[in-house]
Amino acid sequence: MSTSTDNWQKSSxxxxxxxxxxxxxxxxxxxxxxxxxxxxTTLATTPATFGVFIRAVKAGAFDRLTTG
Numbered sequence: 001m002s003t004s005t006d007n008w009q010k011s012s013x014x015x016x017x018x019x020x021x022x023x024x025x026x027x028x029x030x031x032x033x034x035x036x037x038x039x040x041t042t043l044a045t046t047p048a049t050f051g052v053f054i055r056a057v058k059a060g061a062f063d064r065l066t067t068g
Contacts, residue, residue, distance in 0.1 A: 007025070008024045009024065010022055011023065014036075021034075021035055022034050022036065022039075025047075030044040030045065030046065031044065031045050031046070031047055031049075032044050
C-alpha cells in the first residue's frame with residue numbers, strides 16, 4: 001500500500017479554524033482524509049465512495065450529528 005500523500009488539501013470549509021479536515025489522493029488511487037488534531041490517523045476510501053459521502057453531507061444527511 002502506498003501512502004504517499006504529499007498533496008494534502010485543506011477543506012475550504014475549515015477556514016482559519018484550528019480543527020481542519022484534509023483530503024489527499026494517494027498513489028493507490030485512494031482518497032485519504034485526516035484531521036489536523038490527529039494527522040497520523042487517516043481514513044481511506046475509493047473516489048466513488050468519497051463522492052457518495054460528499055453528496056450525502058451536502059444533502060444534510062449528517063446534520064443531526066451536529067445539533068444538540
